[in-house]
Amino acid sequence: MSSNWFDLAGRVALVTGAGANGGIGHAIAKAMARFGADLLICDVDVEGAEQTAREVRTLDRRCVAVRCDVGSAEEVLAMFAALDRAFNYIDILVNNVGIGCRSRPEDLSLDDWRRVVAVNLDGTFLCCREAGRRMIRRGQGGSIVNVSSIAGGSALGRGNFVYSVTKGGINQLTRELAVEWSPYQIRVNAIQPAQTLTPAVQRMFDDPRLNTDKLRERLLAGIPLGRFGEPEDIAKAAVFLTSDAAGFITGHLLPVDGGNLALNAGGSRLWPGDE
Numbered sequence: 001m002s003s004n005w006f007d008l009a010g011r012v013a014l015v016t017g018a019g020a021n022g023g024i025g026h027a028i029a030k031a032m033a034r035f036g037a038d039l040l041i042c043d044v045d046v047e048g049a050e051q052t053a054r055e056v057r058t059l060d061r062r063c064v065a066v067r068c069d070v071g072s073a074e075e076v077l078a079m080f081a082a083l084d085r086a087f088n089y090i091d092i093l094v095n096n097v098g099i100g101c102r103s104r105p106e107d108l109s110l111d112d113w114r115r116v117v118a119v120n121l122d123g124t125f126l127c128c129r130e131a132g133r134r135m136i137r138r139g140q141g142g143s144i145v146n147v148s149s150i151a152g153g154s155a156l157g158r159g160n161f162v163y164s165v166t167k168g169g170i171n172q173l174t175r176e177l178a179v180e181w182s183p184y185q186i187r188v189n190a191i192q193p194a195q196t197l198t199p200a201v202q203r204m205f206d207d208p209r210l211n212t213d214k215l216r217e218r219l220l221a222g223i224p225l226g227r228f229g230e231p232e233d234i235a236k237a238a239v240f241l242t243s244d245a246a247g248f249i250t251g252h253l254l255p256v257d258g259g260n261l262a263l264n265a266g267g268s269r270l271w272p273g274d275e
Contacts, residue, residue, distance in 0.1 A: 004244070006245055007243070008035040008037040008243060009036030011038070012037065012040070013029075013037040013093070014039070014079075014083060014092070014131065015029045015042075016041075016068070016070055016094065016097045016123075017043055017070075018043055018052050018096065019047075020048045020055065021045070024234045027230075028094055028231075028238045028239075029041050029052050029063075030056060031232070031235035032092070032094075033056040033059045033063070035239055036061070038062040039062070039063045040083045040086060040087065041056075041064070041065050042067065042070075043065075043068070044069050049066065064082065066078075070119060070123030070124075071119040073122075073126055076126045076127060076130065080131075084134075089134065090131050090134050092144075093128065093131040093142070093143075093144045094144075094145045095128065095146045096147045097120075098163075099163075100160065100163035101113075101163070102158070103162070108162060112162070116162045117166055120167070120169075121169050124146055128144055128146075131144060132186060139184070143187045144177065144189070145191060145238050145242055146189075147191050149164075149192055149193060151167045152164065152168040152169075152170060152171045152192060153168075153171070154261060158210075170190060171192075174253065178250040178252075179251065182250060187249065189241045189249060189251065189252045191254050191256055192253055192254065192257060192261065193256050194222075194223055195223075195229065196231060196233070197229065197230055197231070198231060221268070222260050223257065224262070225259055226258070227258065229258065
């Protein structure tokens with residue numbers, strides 16, 4: 001029935017980077033719970049993860065919180081061991097964790113490059129691999145959503161070099177896994193947010209190296225809908241992609257960007273003379 005297309009009851013979801021900081025992972029975890037999923041969530045901020053877990057439990061859903069740095073293979077394996085003990089299966093994985101390092105490419109150190117790659121690419125791969133192994137073994141299919149970025153689809157500049165490269169890698173990882181795991185009915189998709197009002201974006205606006213007013217004006221000029229994203233905008237897309245409503249969608253990169261990627265770099269929503 002159409003009324004049940006978005007129902008996640010009976011499913012177990014793992015959401016990374018879901019600490020209670022007002023970010024995307026926080027919003028996704030609560031949205032999954034509202035639609036009926038039980039959860040294991042992780043964050044490097046274990047107190048924040050525990051707070052999210054308490055919020056989820058008020059929705060009458062089970063939730064286990066663990067500390068995990070997804071850039072560490074050992075910690076990822078420990079997290080999935082905790083998942084096995086708590087639930088013994090997984091239906092949904094949302095890879096939300098991502099970090100950046102603002103630097104001109106010519107000034108970027110190899111250590112900083114490797115740090116971002118370890119979290120954004122290695123961590124996404126490791127979580128996908130561990131979730132995929134369990135989904136394949138169980139034989140009931142599953143859904144994986146990787147939180148990418150508009151930075152994976154077009155160049156941002158402004159020192160986003162290594163961040164953008166890793167997001168481009170996540171996009172191709174998504175497509176490859178969608179094909180590789182299609183025989184097991186495991187759907188793999190990605191969300192490409194534009195600038196979303198999270199603590200990380202606020203830190204960018206607070207960066208003394210940047211002119212905040214000009215940056216806001218420039219970013220909003222590239223978003224036809226005329227506003228920044230909210231974490232709940234991304235959470236809605238994650239619920240859709242992991243639900244039966246998206247049952248015939250895999251290998252898709254879904255922009256949740258207010259039209260950013262649709263807009264040519266020289267384009268505008270204004271007609272000449274309307275400025």
